[in-house]
Amino acid sequence: MFFDSDLLMSALRALTPILLAALGGAICERAGVFNIGLEGMMLMGCFTAVATSWFTGSPWLGVLAAALAAAAYSLILAVGAVTLRGDAVVLGVAMNLLAVGLTGFLLRTVFGVQGTFDDPSLAGLPLIGGFTPLTYLSWAAVAVAAVLLSRHVWGLRLRGVGEAPDAAATLGVSPVKYKYGAILVSGVLCGLAGAQLALGNVTLFSENMTAGRGWIAVVAVMLGRAAPVGVLLAALLFGLAEAAGFRLQGLGLPQQATDAAPYVVTLGALFLTTARRRRRIRPSGAAS
Amino acid sequence: MLAGVLIGALFLVGTGADPITAYEAVLTGALGADGIGSTLTTTTSVLGMALALAIPLRARLINLGGDGQMVLGGITAAVTGLHSPLPAPLTVVLALLAGMAAGAAYAALAALCENHLGVPLLVSSLLLSYPAVSLASYLARYPLKEPGSSLPQTRAMPDGVELPAFGDSTVTVGLVLVALAAAAYWFTDRRTAVGYEIRMTGLNARFSAYAGVERRGLTLKLMSVSGALAGLVGAIGVLSFPYRFVDGSLTAPGYTWTGLTAALLATAAPIGTVVSAFFFAVLQVGGLAMERTTEVPRELTQVLQAIVIVFLAARLRFPGRWFNRRKEAV
Numbered sequence: 001m002f003f004d005s006d007l008l009m010s011a012l013r014a015l016t017p018i019l020l021a022a023l024g025g026a027i028c029e030r031a032g033v034f035n036i037g038l039e040g041m042m043l044m045g046c047f048t049a050v051a052t053s054w055f056t057g058s059p060w061l062g063v064l065a066a067a068l069a070a071a072a073y074s075l076i077l078a079v080g081a082v083t084l085r086g087d088a089v090v091l092g093v094a095m096n097l098l099a100v101g102l103t104g105f106l107l108r109t110v111f112g113v114q115g116t117f118d119d120p121s122l123a124g125l126p127l128i129g130g131f132t133p134l135t136y137l138s139w140a141a142v143a144v145a146a147v148l149l150s151r152h153v154w155g156l157r158l159r160g161v162g163e164a165p166d167a168a169a170t171l172g173v174s175p176v177k178y179k180y181g182a183i184l185v186s187g188v189l190c191g192l193a194g195a196q197l198a199l200g201n202v203t204l205f206s207e208n209m210t211a212g213r214g215w216i217a218v219v220a221v222m223l224g225r226a227a228p229v230g231v232l233l234a235a236l237l238f239g240l241a242e243a244a245g246f247r248l249q250g251l252g253l254p255q256q257a258t259d260a261a262p263y264v265v266t267l268g269a270l271f272l273t274t275a276r277r278r279r280r281i282r283p284s285g286a287a288s
Numbered sequence: 289m290l291a292g293v294l295i296g297a298l299f300l301v302g303t304g305a306d307p308i309t310a311y312e313a314v315l316t317g318a319l320g321a322d323g324i325g326s327t328l329t330t331t332t333s334v335l336g337m338a339l340a341l342a343i344p345l346r347a348r349l350i351n352l353g354g355d356g357q358m359v360l361g362g363i364t365a366a367v368t369g370l371h372s373p374l375p376a377p378l379t380v381v382l383a384l385l386a387g388m389a390a391g392a393a394y395a396a397l398a399a400l401c402e403n404h405l406g407v408p409l410l411v412s413s414l415l416l417s418y419p420a421v422s423l424a425s426y427l428a429r430y431p432l433k434e435p436g437s438s439l440p441q442t443r444a445m446p447d448g449v450e451l452p453a454f455g456d457s458t459v460t461v462g463l464v465l466v467a468l469a470a471a472a473y474w475f476t477d478r479r480t481a482v483g484y485e486i487r488m489t490g491l492n493a494r495f496s497a498y499a500g501v502e503r504r505g506l507t508l509k510l511m512s513v514s515g516a517l518a519g520l521v522g523a524i525g526v527l528s529f530p531y532r533f534v535d536g537s538l539t540a541p542g543y544t545w546t547g548l549t550a551a552l553l554a555t556a557a558p559i560g561t562v563v564s565a566f567f568f569a570v571l572q573v574g575g576l577a578m579e580r581t582t583e584v585p586r587e588l589t590q591v592l593q594a595i596v597i598v599f600l601a602a603r604l605r606f607p608g609r610w611f612n613r614r615k616e617a618v
Contacts, residue, residue, distance in 0.1 A: 036410070076598060086601045089350065089410070090552055094597035097545055101590030108585035109303055212418060219411055256426035260419035267407075267415045274406040 007243050009130055013201055015239030016135045017042065020193035021217035022224070022231045023141055024186030029226040030149060031182035032162035032175075036092035037077050039214020040099030041187055045070040045194020047103040050117065050205040051110060059123045059199050063134070067191035073099070074187025082179045096214070104207050116206035124203035125196075132200035134192055141189065146228040158182060190214075212263070219266050223273055234269070241265035296592045305582045314589075317577020318570040325457040327573045329528075330541075332463045334572070335565040336521035337547025338554075339469055343517070344409075344510040345556040346477065347489040351511060353413030354518045354544035356420030357394050361387035361519025363424040365526045366533035367432070369445045376448030383449070384465075384523045391519020392512040394420060399511035403504045409511070421539060428535040440535035451527045462524035469517060474558035486510065490556075518544075542590075546572065549593050553600060568593060 021038045028035035048069035053062030076095055081088040111117045125132040149155035158178050160168040165175040197213070198205050216238050223237075224230025245258035297307035318327045337354055344351045351357075365387035372379040394416065401412035429440045451460035477483040488496040489506060497503055521543065526533050546568050554560030575589030 080598065080601060090601035091598065093350075093548065093552070094594050094601050097549065098591065098594030098598060101587050101592075101594055105299075105585055105587035105591050108587060212414075215411075215414055219415065222408075222411065254426055254430065256422040256429070260422035263415050263418040267401075267412070270407050270411070270415075271401070271405050 007240075007247060010246065011236070011239040011243035012131065012135065013239075014242040015235050016132075016138050016200065017193040017197040018213055018217050018220060018238055019138045019232060019235040020134070020141065020189045020196065021214055022220035022235050023138070023145055023228060024189035024193075025217055025221040026224065026226040026228060026231050027145065027149075027158070027182045027189075028186045029221055030155075030162045031158050031179050032165065033077070033081060033179055033183060034088050034092075035077065035183065035186055036089060036215075036218050037074070037095035038186070038190055038217045039210050039212070040092075040096035041070045041073055041190035042194040042197065042214050042217075043096075043099040043103055043208070043210045044073045045191035046198035046209055047106060047194075047205055048191070049195035049198045050122065051106070053123050053199055054119070057123055059125045062123075062199055063125070063192065063195040066195040067188045070191030070194060071184050071187035074183050074190070078180045078183040082176055082183070100208050103205075107205065107207065114207075116204060118204040118206075122203050124199045132196060134196040134200055137192070138196075142228045142232050149228065193217075216262065216266055219270060223266075223270055237269055238262050238266055295595050296588065299588060299591065300584060303584055305584045310578050310582045310584055313578040313581040314571065314574030317581070318574035323573055323577060325459055327569050328457075328459045328463055330573050331566055331569040332460070332466050332524060333521050333541070333543045334546050334550065334569045335470065335562060336462075336466045336517055336524070337543045338550040338561050338565040339466070339473055339547075340514045340517035340521070341544075341548045342551035342554065342556040342558070342561045343473060343486075344507075344514045345490075345551050347486045347506060347510055348493065349507060349510060350410050351395065351398070351413050351514050352410055352548075353395065353398055353417040353420075353515075354547065355539050356413075356417030357391040357515040357518035358522040358525075358544065359424040359538050360394050360420050360522065361391035362522030362526045362533050362538050363427055363432075363442075364390035364519070365523035366442050366445075369449045369527065370432075370443060372449075376446065379446075379449050380451065380527060383527060384520065387519040387523025387526070388516040389519070391522065392516035395511040395515020395518070396508060399508045403507060409507065413511075424533070425535045428533055432533075434532070442533045445527065445531040449527070450531050451524065453528070458529050460524070460528045462528060465520065465524065469520070470558060470562050473561075477558050541572070546593065549597055552597055 021042050024041075025035050025038050045066040049059075049062040049066035051062075052065035053059045056062070073095070076098075077088065077091055080086040080091045107117060108114060125134065128136070147155075149159065157168065157173045158181075160171070161173060161175045161178040168175055168178075193213075194210070197209065217235070220231050220234035220238065223234035224232070241262040241264075245261040248261070249255055249258045297311075300307040300310050317323045337358065340354055340357070341351055365383040368383040368386040369379060372382055374382060395413070398409060398413035398416050401407045401416075402409040405412075425440070428442055432442045434441055434443045451462050453460045475483075477487065485496065485501045485506065488499065489501055489503070493503065522538055525538050547565065550564040550568050551561055553564040571589045571592060575586035578584055578588075579586040
């Protein structure tokens with residue numbers, strides 16, 4: 001059987017980091033900040049998680065440190081884009097580049113190795129029912145985010161800030177505070193995503209180990225229209241593609257084909273949904 | 289830029305190295321007699337990619353698919369070089385053109401995705417890049433692999449199918465081609481109507497649409513030119529030492545991202561792009577020299593590049609955005 005419970009399990013494992021990062025991206029999107037620095041924040045989380053777990057022997061401290069470090073890193077975007085009103089896209093690209101360089105640099109200076117740091121005594125996260133606690137946390141986070149965004153006053157204000165900052169400011173809601181909050185939350189979530197990737201899915205750090213997952217998360221935000229449940233479904237699609245890719249590799253397909261699979265599937269899904277959305281809009285007569 | 293250099297110095301002190309010796313090592317390593325050839329070779333690739341990304345960036349379009357376009361250009365040039373029945377000099381020209389065509393076609397695909405399917409260019413170009421890199425990697429490892437070699441590479445180009453080099457150096461005519469491209473970009477940007485339309489779109493897309501610039505056509509054209517340049521860089525890579533397509537050799541040095549950094553640093557202005565591309569080539573080559581003499585990891589140069597951009601991005605306000613904000617404030 002090709003589609004069995006093993007496949008679903010590995011899909012859910014592959015899904016967790018993307019889901020966490022995409023959730024952070026969705027919250028930023030709702031606050032009106034286009035965050036494409038997810039990849040870099042995740043990578044900072046990966047490194048911090050591994051380094052802290054290695055020096056303290058506790059993966060939990062690793063997770064905590066990863067969340068804090070990525071949140072601190074996200075301040076670059078907050079200060080640059082919100083306070084200084086710089087270009088969020090350029091900042092995001094720069095943050096991704098900086099994270100690759102910085103983690104590579106730290107890997108060399110702290111551990112004295114190049115490429116991959118892999119040690120049998122590095123403590124990874126424990127598994128409960130086949131998943132790390134962070135996987136369960138990511139599902140809870142989806143539910144919490146969904147409720148907060150649609151029901152709670154914070155969520156309404158956040159969306160208000162994203163859609164009409166001037167109106168929100170008139171009502172006494174500070175757009176700056178809410179934008180900072182959203183970016184910091186995305187930093188924490190990306191840090192957790194990085195910890196899951198480096199201490200959950202595997203137990204090692206290698207250079208540029210996020211390998212485009214942060215970008216997939218950005219796409220998941222678009223696909224899911226920045227709604228938590230939509231983002232969950234979009235990330236699930238990617239998880240399935242990655243897991244199916246591994247399975248196909250076991251069946252003798254070359255690795256290059258399976259490497260490309262998640263991106264092709266994501267792109268295909270993006271085409272289908274945007275094309276459908278457009279067709280629905282077009283009959284009403286508004287030309288782009 | 290100055291801030292980047294200062295922060296870099298702090299990092300150097302942090303690792304226990306003397307910043308002045310380290311920076312000296314960067315400069316002498318990259319610009320000294322031993323390093324200049326290597327720097328110019330790197331400049332060829334970095335400047336090529338910087339131009340490829342700068343041209344659409346001038347109209348505020350970001351092409352993140354440089355890796356895919358470059359690698360497809362490289363593998364197409366390799367196939368053309370190996371199988372063309374033409375005499376060697378013509379084969380070289382044909383291989384360059386084929387590489388450019390492959391890159392252009394693939395970049396145009398990303399433009400079509402934005403124009404007709406509504407997928408933002410940023411995302412479509414980036415996502416398309418991964419399958420292209422995987423495809424080229426597959427081709428170099430299986431169907432096109434050099435028989436009997438343990439490396440993932442194609443057979444070497446036939447005799448004479450190579451870009452002429454200057455003297456004994458690794459610097460080839462490729463540098464001249466890229467420089468010509470830069471000159472053409474400068475001329476188009478400054479002196480032609482198309483260049484004006486591109487800049488106008490970059491400054492204020494809405495206004496230029498009112499003024500009659502057809503955005504979809506412009507996106508397609510700019511992306512094709514951008515992809516063609518990326519393909520050219522790939523083809524030059526294959527037609528220079530080691531005269532074959534080696535899996536990973538085009539993407540591993542990060543020319544695409546360095547090029548993007550250079551283009552962003554110069555806000556895509558032609559002369560600025562040339563200067564910043566050269567600057568980053570110096571950093572990249574000098575970083576290796578610094579690693580040899582001071583044991584400071586060369587990754588530091590990558591950190592420096594990104595820090596420069598972070599500082600710039602925070603200050604950088606594209607005039608288009610500025611216009612919009614003015615309107616909001618009124």
